[in-house]
Amino acid sequence: TTANxxxxxxxxxxxxxxxxxxxxxxxxxxxGTWEVVTAGERRKxxxxxxxxxxxxxxxxxxxxxxxxxxxxxxxxGERQREHPFIVTEPGEVARGKKNGLDYxxxxxxxxxxxxxxxxxxxxxxxxxxxxxxxxxxFRYAKKAGASYINKPKMRHYVHCYALHCVDEEASNALRRAxxxxxxxxxxxxQACYKPLVxxxxxxxxxxxxxxxxxxxxxxxxxxxxxxxxxxAERNNAAASSSVSGExxxxxxxxxxxxx
Amino acid sequence: TTANxxxxxxxxxxxxxxxxxxxxxxxxxxxGTWEVVTAGERRKxxxxxxxxxxxxxxxxxxxxxxxxxxxxxxxxGERQREHPFIVTEPGEVARGKKNGLDYxxxxxxxxxxxxxxxxxxxxxxxxxxxxxxxxxxFRYAKKAGASYINKPKMRHYVHCYALHCVDEEASNALRRAxxxxxxxxxxxxQACYKPLVxxxxxxxxxxxxxxxxxxxxxxxxxxxxxxxxxxAERNNAAASSSVSGExxxxxxxxxxxxx
DNA sequence: AGAAGGACCAGTGGTCCGTA
DNA sequence: AGAAGGACCAGTGGTCCGTA
Numbered sequence: 260t261t262a263n264x265x266x267x268x269x270x271x272x273x274x275x276x277x278x279x280x281x282x283x284x285x286x287x288x289x290x291g292t293w294e295v296v297t298a299g300e301r302r303k304x305x306x307x308x309x310x311x312x313x314x315x316x317x318x319x320x321x322x323x324x325x326x327x328x329x330x331x332x333x334x335x336g337e338r339q340r341e342h343p344f345i346v347t348e349p350g351e352v353a354r355g356k357k358n359g360l361d362y363x364x365x366x367x368x369x370x371x372x373x374x375x376x377x378x379x380x381x382x383x384x385x386x387x388x389x390x391x392x393x394x395x396x397f398r399y400a401k402k403a404g405a406s407y408i409n410k411p412k413m414r415h416y417v418h419c420y421a422l423h424c425v426d427e428e429a430s431n432a433l434r435r436a437x438x439x440x441x442x443x444x445x446x447x448x449q450a451c452y453k454p455l456v457x458x459x460x461x462x463x464x465x466x467x468x469x470x471x472x473x474x475x476x477x478x479x480x481x482x483x484x485x486x487x488x489x490x491a492e493r494n495n496a497a498a499s500s501s502v503s504g505e506x507x508x509x510x511x512x513x514x515x516x517x518x
Numbered sequence: 519t520t521a522n523x524x525x526x527x528x529x530x531x532x533x534x535x536x537x538x539x540x541x542x543x544x545x546x547x548x549x550g551t552w553e554v555v556t557a558g559e560r561r562k563x564x565x566x567x568x569x570x571x572x573x574x575x576x577x578x579x580x581x582x583x584x585x586x587x588x589x590x591x592x593x594x595g596e597r598q599r600e601h602p603f604i605v606t607e608p609g610e611v612a613r614g615k616k617n618g619l620d621y622x623x624x625x626x627x628x629x630x631x632x633x634x635x636x637x638x639x640x641x642x643x644x645x646x647x648x649x650x651x652x653x654x655x656f657r658y659a660k661k662a663g664a665s666y667i668n669k670p671k672m673r674h675y676v677h678c679y680a681l682h683c684v685d686e687e688a689s690n691a692l693r694r695a696x697x698x699x700x701x702x703x704x705x706x707x708q709a710c711y712k713p714l715v716x717x718x719x720x721x722x723x724x725x726x727x728x729x730x731x732x733x734x735x736x737x738x739x740x741x742x743x744x745x746x747x748x749x750a751e752r753n754n755a756a757a758s759s760s761v762s763g764e765x766x767x768x769x770x771x772x773x774x775x776x777x
Numbered sequence: 778a779g780a781a782g783g784a785c786c787a788g789t790g791g792t793c794c795g796t797a
Numbered sequence: 798a799g800a801a802g803g804a805c806c807a808g809t810g811g812t813c814c815g816t817a
Contacts, residue, residue, distance in 0.1 A: 339797080339801095340796090340797075340800090340801050340802070341801065341802090342801095343799075343800050343801070344800080344801095384749070385745060385746065385748065385749025385750075385752070386745070387726075387740070387745065388726070393789075393790085394788075394789055394790075395788090395789090409801085409802055409803085410790085410791085410792090410802085411791090411792065411793090411801075411802050411803085411804095412801065412802065414790090414791075414792075415792090415800095415801090415802095443798095443799065443800090444799080444800075445799065445800075467646075467647070480790075480791090481646070483791075483792090486644060486645070486646065487644065489644065490643070490644025491644075493644070598781095598816095598817080599780085599781050599782070599816090599817075600781065600782090601781095602779075602780050602781070603780080603781095652809075652810085653808075653809055653810075654808090654809090668781085668782055668783085669782085669810085669811085669812090670781075670782050670783085670784095670811090670812065670813090671781065671782065673810090673811070673812075674780095674781090674782095674812090702778095702779065702780090703779080703780075704779065704780075739810075739811090742811075742812090
């Protein structure tokens with residue numbers, strides 16, 4: 260089980276080489292590309308289906324590269340899924356077949372790196388450039404060998420990462436509290452919503468603005484449920500304040516959440 | 519055919535009422551919506567399929583409203599498609615069964631109005647808010663009675679509208695020139711690319727930045743072909759300047775386009 | 778022939794639910 | 798039971814091509 264402690268940090272070194280292939284073989288002849296590309300329109304570019312097959316996702320078809328023992332499981336072909344997360348304090352490395360929350364947040368940073376690479380390649384090629392972590396980025400990450408990154412997982416914990424970005428103190432306090440109480444990851448995850456909604460309340464309920472204002476957070480879609488919670492609480496607050504007879508009040512003496 | 523002159527402007531009056539229904543019936547009980555919405559998660563919200571049917575697209579099902587004779591064809595059920603566009607000068611109204619270019623550009627403004635309405639409704643409901651003219655907006659426009667607006671048409675002429683936004687003088691001059699020469703709409707449309715690429719060249723080839731900098735243009739996706747042309751020309755320019763022995767030069771004495 | 782737009786399609790955002 | 802993630806699905810961006 261000592262190998263597993265390392266496991267949690269083994270991804271740190273995973274530097275997915277700065278892919279920058281296929282420089283589009285800059286326009287050859289002196290004829291000026293203007294007419295060339297323009298003329299291309301009528302010519303029904305290569306009959307829809309059998310095209311260049313975009314499936315490369317910005318990676319030369321590095322089939323069966325298997326280039327690194329990413330899971331750190333000694334290549335035994337044993338481990339199928341990532342170890343489950345447990346609630347850890349900041350700085351704490353998970354023991355046993357578990358991963359800690361620093362590692363979870365580290366995955367978000369890795370995704371950001373992958374996005375930046377995808378963006379650079381897109382710019383180089385003059386293609387449209389994603390501003391968010393999209394399917395394309397997940398596919399790129401997978402091809403780059405980061406098979407432990409997947410969309411459902413990352414989307415599941417986005418709001419936890421959001422709290423970590425927006426109010427690290429609060430996030431750390433919550434982690435310590437939930438670890439102490441021996442709560443499981445699901446409970447901690449649930450608990451991450453409320454502080455975020457409270458922050459939104461103080462900022463005009465605009466959760467999109469909160470995400471966009473933070474450079475590392477702005478690349479993530481606002482999770483549906485967080486959006487709904489903010490909306491519901493906004494309506495709730497509005498109803499409360501109008502009941503008190505002072506609409507658009509600052510709701511000073513009204514206790515809102517009862518649990 | 520005199521009715522057709524009016525026809526071209528008949529849409530002007532089409533004010534699609536500021537839809538703002540269904541205020542979400544603000545949270546009733548004093549129990550606080552917090553627990554309510556949070557609890558909703560486990561409960562597998564209403565079994566996927568038979569849900570609220572999002573098909574309303576922000577419109578109460580105003581079936582068979584038919585509320586106005588939008589096409590101006592006297593309700594004879596004759597006209598199936600919009601009249602084709604012809605190249606007109608600024609201010610000129612198309613005659614015969616034709617539509618002019620002022621009308622074309624007017625359609626882009628209408629789409630913008632529809633987008634703003636969709637955005638307002640989304641904000642009201644706390645749903646994610648589109649920043650571009652999406653399928654949802656086209657659907658909304660159709661439901662609002664603007665059946666003459668459709669995606670293929672709007673996407674087809676986006677770059678023409680872009681030139682009109684970004685350099686109206688150049689756009690007007692081009693229209694006059696092509697009208698004088700008796701060119702058809704397709705030829706005019708093709709000709710709109712070049713001035714835009716030239717503008718992009720002066721602004722570091724960043725066509726996205728050019729679109730985003732203009733409030734009325736920023737809501738439109740950059741057309742694929744315009745993006746490709748900018749990219750191709752950038753490479754071409756880079757190749758030229760490196761041939762001249764001075765990479766990253768300002769390419770002063772080099773004639774680029776030969777037609 | 779030139780042009781308008783219904784309708785299709787590959788790949789998206791979103792997350793359920795069979796799996797371990 | 799709690800949790801990870803393959804895989805599905807409704808609705809998207811994009812535009813072809815049968816239509817008039």
